[in-house]
Amino acid sequence: MRAAVSIEQVTKRFGSVQALDGVSLQIGEGEFFGLLGPNGAGKTTLISCLAGLARPDSGQVSVMGFDVQNDYREARRQLGVVPQELVFDPFFTVRETLRIQSGYFGIRRNDDWIDEILENLDLTAKADTNMRRLSGGMKRRVLVAQALVHKPSVIVLDEPTAGVDVELRQGLWQFVQRLNDEGHTVILTTHYLEEAEALCGRIAMLKQGRVVALDSTRNLLDRFSVHKLGLRVEAADKLPEAITRRGSLSEGYLNFMLGSMNEVEPLLTAVRESGCPIRDMRLSTTDLEDVFIEVMNGQDVEREAR
Numbered sequence: 001m002r003a004a005v006s007i008e009q010v011t012k013r014f015g016s017v018q019a020l021d022g023v024s025l026q027i028g029e030g031e032f033f034g035l036l037g038p039n040g041a042g043k044t045t046l047i048s049c050l051a052g053l054a055r056p057d058s059g060q061v062s063v064m065g066f067d068v069q070n071d072y073r074e075a076r077r078q079l080g081v082v083p084q085e086l087v088f089d090p091f092f093t094v095r096e097t098l099r100i101q102s103g104y105f106g107i108r109r110n111d112d113w114i115d116e117i118l119e120n121l122d123l124t125a126k127a128d129t130n131m132r133r134l135s136g137g138m139k140r141r142v143l144v145a146q147a148l149v150h151k152p153s154v155i156v157l158d159e160p161t162a163g164v165d166v167e168l169r170q171g172l173w174q175f176v177q178r179l180n181d182e183g184h185t186v187i188l189t190t191h192y193l194e195e196a197e198a199l200c201g202r203i204a205m206l207k208q209g210r211v212v213a214l215d216s217t218r219n220l221l222d223r224f225s226v227h228k229l230g231l232r233v234e235a236a237d238k239l240p241e242a243i244t245r246r247g248s249l250s251e252g253y254l255n256f257m258l259g260s261m262n263e264v265e266p267l268l269t270a271v272r273e274s275g276c277p278i279r280d281m282r283l284s285t286t287d288l289e290d291v292f293i294e295v296m297n298g299q300d301v302e303r304e305a306r
């Protein structure tokens with residue numbers, strides 16, 4: 001698979017903060033790739049390097065084979081970025097904003113595509129509304145539209161659903177999924193881990209400027225595959241220590257991490273035999289949030305997979 005994005009040994013420091021500390025990532029053409037990490041991990045900085053908005057202290061970045069430093073214009077043309085911050089010109093309408101953006105890329109008569117984008121982002125009714133009169137979520141939709149006017153090969157979305165209502169979120173994902181199906185590479189950062197789990201084929205997790213996990217979403221989930229059993233037990237203080245030390249108490253539930261379903265029955269029997277009635281029970285499997293917490297607590301998971 002050809003690399004849509006190639007990031008090699010990128011470092012970037014702001015004063016005393018090492019925002020990126022030797023990041024290397026190859027993202028293949030057509031991938032739906034997730035870039036996750038806690039606040040301040042370096043996600044936006046990495047995206048800025050990709051878009052040529054920040055200059056790495058060292059390392060190389062290229063988009064569709066074009067070096068971001070040496071071949072800036074072509075690299076930029078291949079890329080559509082939805083920025084995390086809401087930036088817009090308050091003097092223009094939505095349509096004018098999108099026409100101006102098309103002009104930056106030398107595209108004239110782009111209205112058919114602009115109409116299609118507006119339709120898909122449920123912005124058609126706002127096409128002639130001034131940017132300053134839009135709500136926050138609407139402005140974010142325009143930022144998404146703006147990133148797409150030149151039909152970029154690689155679409156980067158930095159927290160696109162922050163402050164966006166459920167309905168648009170679903171519409172937005174449908175649209176982005178369609179663009180991915182049509183061959184566009186998508187790179188997504190989000191703090192909504194269930195969205196990343198549902199959409200991304202592969203995920204990198206960043207922590208303090210370093211890649212601490214890199215694998216397919218499936219492998220990441222399998223690696224930590226456990227069943228979680230939560231029990232709400234009456235008179236839990238009477239449970240024998242042999243049981244309580246296997247679990248942890250949270251929100252009134254004693255939670256157990258089990259390697260397999262075979263462990264459920266003996267555990268329930270042991271609780272029952274200790275004379276503490278079970279009032280509620282919940283069983284679930286690992287999700288990306290569990291993996292994220294494990295990884296951030298120090299377990300490095302680096303493996304190339306596709």
Ligand SMILES: Nc1ncnc2c1ncn2[C@@H]1O[C@H](COP(=O)(O)OP(=O)(O)OP(=O)(O)O)[C@@H](O)[C@H]1O
Nearest residue numbers: 014017019037038039040041042043044045046084
């Ligand atoms: N222009 C800047 N000047 C100084 N420090 C910066 C600048 N941009 C980023 N930083 C610092 O670099 C680190 C990484 O920031 P970055 O915005 O890349 O994180 P992030 O992963 O995008 O976080 P979030 O999830 O909050 O968006 C942080 O410690 C941040 O304070």
Ligand SMILES: [Mg+2]
Nearest residue numbers: 043044045084
């Ligand atoms: Mg950010």
